[in-house]
Structures are given as structure tokens and as C-alpha cells.
Amino acid sequence: xxxxxxxxxxxxxxxxxxxxxxxxxxxxxxxxxxxxxxxxxxxxxxxxxxxxxxxxxxxxxxxxxxxxxxxxxxxxxxxxxxxxxxxxxxxxxxxxxxxxxxxxxxxxxxxxxxxxxxxxxxxxxxxxxxxxxxxxxxxxxxxxxxxxxxxxxxxxxxxxxxxxxxxxxxxxxxxxxxxxxxxxxxxxxxxxxxxxxxxxxxxxxxxxxxxxxxxxxxxxxxxxxxxxxxxxxxxxxxxxxxxxxxxxxxxxxxxxxxxxxxxxxxxxxxxxxxxxxxxxxxxxxxxxxxxxxxxxxxxxxxxxxxxxxxxxxxxxxxxxxxxxxxxxxxx
Numbered sequence: 001x002x003x004x005x006x007x008x009x010x011x012x013x014x015x016x017x018x019x020x021x022x023x024x025x026x027x028x029x030x031x032x033x034x035x036x037x038x039x040x041x042x043x044x045x046x047x048x049x050x051x052x053x054x055x056x057x058x059x060x061x062x063x064x065x066x067x068x069x070x071x072x073x074x075x076x077x078x079x080x081x082x083x084x085x086x087x088x089x090x091x092x093x094x095x096x097x098x099x100x101x102x103x104x105x106x107x108x109x110x111x112x113x114x115x116x117x118x119x120x121x122x123x124x125x126x127x128x129x130x131x132x133x134x135x136x137x138x139x140x141x142x143x144x145x146x147x148x149x150x151x152x153x154x155x156x157x158x159x160x161x162x163x164x165x166x167x168x169x170x171x172x173x174x175x176x177x178x179x180x181x182x183x184x185x186x187x188x189x190x191x192x193x194x195x196x197x198x199x200x201x202x203x204x205x206x207x208x209x210x211x212x213x214x215x216x217x218x219x220x221x222x223x224x225x226x227x228x229x230x231x232x233x234x235x236x237x238x239x240x241x242x243x244x245x246x247x248x249x250x251x252x253x254x255x256x257x258x259x260x261x262x263x264x265x266x267x268x269x270x271x272x273x274x275x276x277x278x279x280x281x282x283x284x285x286x287x288x289x290x291x292x293x294x295x296x297x298x299x300x301x302x303x304x305x306x307x308x309x310x311x312x313x314x315x316x317x318x319x320x321x322x323x324x325x326x327x328x329x330x331x
Contacts, residue, residue, distance in 0.1 A: 026066045027093050032059055037088045039106055041167075044082040051080065051100070060087065067093050076101050084167050107164040112178060114160040114285035115213050117247070121158055121175075121283065130167040131174055146172055147179055156210050156280025159185055185286055193293035198233040209292035210280035214243035218309055219287050226295035228303055228313065237301070239270040247281035304328060 038060075042051055048071045052064035061067055071077035076097055083105025091099065108130040112121055118140060126133060135143060140154045149157070158175060159182035165174060189209075190202040199205050208229060215225050232239055245261055246253050248268030262269070268277040284292075300313040302320035306327045314320040 031091045033089045037086050040087050041084045042082050048077045105166045109164050111162040112160045115282045117282050118154045125171050132170045135171050153279040160283045160285050189289040189293050205292045207276045207280050209284035209288040210282045213284040213288040222291035223296040226291040227298050230295040238274050241270050244268045244270045244277050
């Protein structure tokens with residue numbers, strides 16, 4: 001009897017030692033991934049046990065129970081977080097579990113471009129596969145209601161930037177981030193404004209910045225263009241800027257602005273109406289916001305495109321007409 005008991009103890013010790021060695025080897029063994037990396041999703045409500053079984057079934061780890069035991073031993077079994085994780089071949093079970101607990105899931109990005117209008121913004125958001133779409137069928141005013149801005153016009157309310165997020169963020173939360181970012185950028189620009197601007201409030205600065213954004217893509221010209229518009233506003237001259245006319249035409253604009261369009265009475269036709277249009281016409285970027293509230297000094301009241309993205313600035317209508325003949329009419 002004593003011999004049998006002794007034999008059982010020896011066998012048990014050998015088995016325990018073998019299991020411990022296998023467990024230790026498991027913790028040192030890199031994940032089995034055929035290529036450089038793989039994206040693995042931990043669904044909401046998943047447990048470490050279910051994740052371990054799933055990883056074993058996928059051939060990524062060898063022993064699900066060992067990962068489960070390690071999680072229980074370290075107190076991390078109940079701390080894994082839902083999300084998408086990039087698993088690489090340099091991970092071992094210890095660092096794998098640390099990653100799942102960290103919540104550092106894969107980030108996606110979406111860039112809203114300077115000069116986009118609200119239709120383009122909503123189309124880009126609706127097309128992004130990693131966002132959870134909740135706004136389908138809502139018009140622009142219903143969108144602003146959801147954002148807590150009832151009655152606000154949506155144009156110009158979202159800041160153009162690249163935003164990073166995890167899969168599953170709602171389209172509403174994405175737009176809320178962009179809207180709050182515009183609030184912050186506009187407030188910062190308005191706080192640093194020049195004195196004696198012909199602008200009543202920050203919203204008027206946003207409107208002017210949107211026009212500046214559409215008039216030029218060259219950062220070094222934005223303050224000069226802001227100066228022209230500022231001086232025209234002070235003199236109560238009409239702004240006479242084509243982008244506002246185009247915006248007022250909406251989807252009717254076919255890429256060709258005609259003389260008849262300049263005579264059409266829309267709220268955005270700055271050839272027809274003096275002062276600023278009623279709302280922004282696009283999303284202005286940081287440079288346009290700062291130019292709107294810090295216009296370049298000078299006497300110029302006109303500018304015309306040279307065709308290469310730059311502009312010629314003039315102080316008098318005679319000079320301006322000559323520039324138009326040279327660069328637009330090619331005479």
C-alpha cells in the first residue's frame with residue numbers, strides 16, 4: 001500500500017511538473033499568426049473564457065485554459081474590454097492579456113476637409129463603415145436638434161480635421177466632436193481678434209471665414225482677402241463674391257456661373273445684397289478663422305484670380321478692371 005501511494009505521489013509530481021513546464025512554455029510562446037498582424041474583435045459582454053476559447057479555435061493560442069488560469073491568477077480575468085485589437089506575432093499571452101485589459105483598440109480615422117459643405121460632411125460620415133449609423137433619414141434640422149442646437153443652421157458648424165475613433169462610435173457622437181471642436185477653435189480665434197472689426201459677433205466671423213476659405217486655397221493670401229472684405233464691409237460695399245452665389249444656388253449649380261446667376265435674388269447673393277450672407281457657406285479651417293478676425297491692413301478693395309491659384313489685388317476699380325481683362329478675359 002505504501003509503495004502504491006509513493007508511486008502515485010511520484011507520478012502526480014511528474015505530471016504537475018510537466019503541466020507547470022507546459023504552462024510556463026505557453027506564457028513564453030508568441031501568438032500563432034500567419035501574417036504580420038490580425039484584427040481581433042472582443043464583443044461587448046465577452047468573458048476571458050469565451051475569448052480564450054475563440055483564440056484557440058482560431059489557432060492563435062495553444063491552450064485556452066492556460067490563458068484563463070493566468071487571467072484568474074493576475075486578477076485580470078474580469079477586466080478585459082470590448083473593442084478591436086491588432087494582434088501581432090511579437091505578442092505572448094502575458095502581453096496579449098495586457099492589451100485586452102488596456103482597451104487600446106484599433107483606431108479608425110475620417111478627415112473632414114476644409115471648404116466642405118454640410119452635404120459633403122454628412123455623405124462622408126454616412127459612408128464610413130466603422131461608424132454606427134443612427135442619423136439615416138434625418139434632415140439637417142433634426143440633426144441639429146439631436147446635437148442640442150435646435151434652430152441652428154448646420155453649415156460651418158463642424159471643424160475640418162482628421163478624427164480618430166474606435167469601431168462602433170455613433171455618427172452622432174462623431175459629429176458632436178467635430179461641432180465642439182469648431183466651437184473651441186472659433187472661440188479661440190474670436191478671443192484673439194483685432195480691434196474695430198465690422199463684425200458683431202463670433203458667428204459673423206465664422207461666416208466671413210467660410211467665404212475666405214472658398215476664395216483661396218493659399219494660406220499666405222487669406223489675411224489679404226480678409227482685408228479686402230473687411231474694408232468693403234466698413235464702406236458698406238457689396239462683397240460681390242462668387243462662392244456665396246454658388247452656395248445660394250445649391251444643387252442647381254452645374255459648374256458654370258453665369259451672369260444671370262449673379263442677378264438672381266437669393267439670400268446668399270452678395271452681388272444682390274450688401275453685408276454678409278445669413279450663414280456660413282462651408283467649413284472654414286483654422287487659418288481662415290484667424291484671417292477673418294485679423295485681416296491684413298491696406299487699401300485694396302478688389303482681387304481677381306490669376307488662374308494659378310493666386311490673386312492680384314487692386315485699390316481702385318480701374319486697376320481691378322485692367323486685372324480682369326488681363327487674367328480673366330485674356331486681353
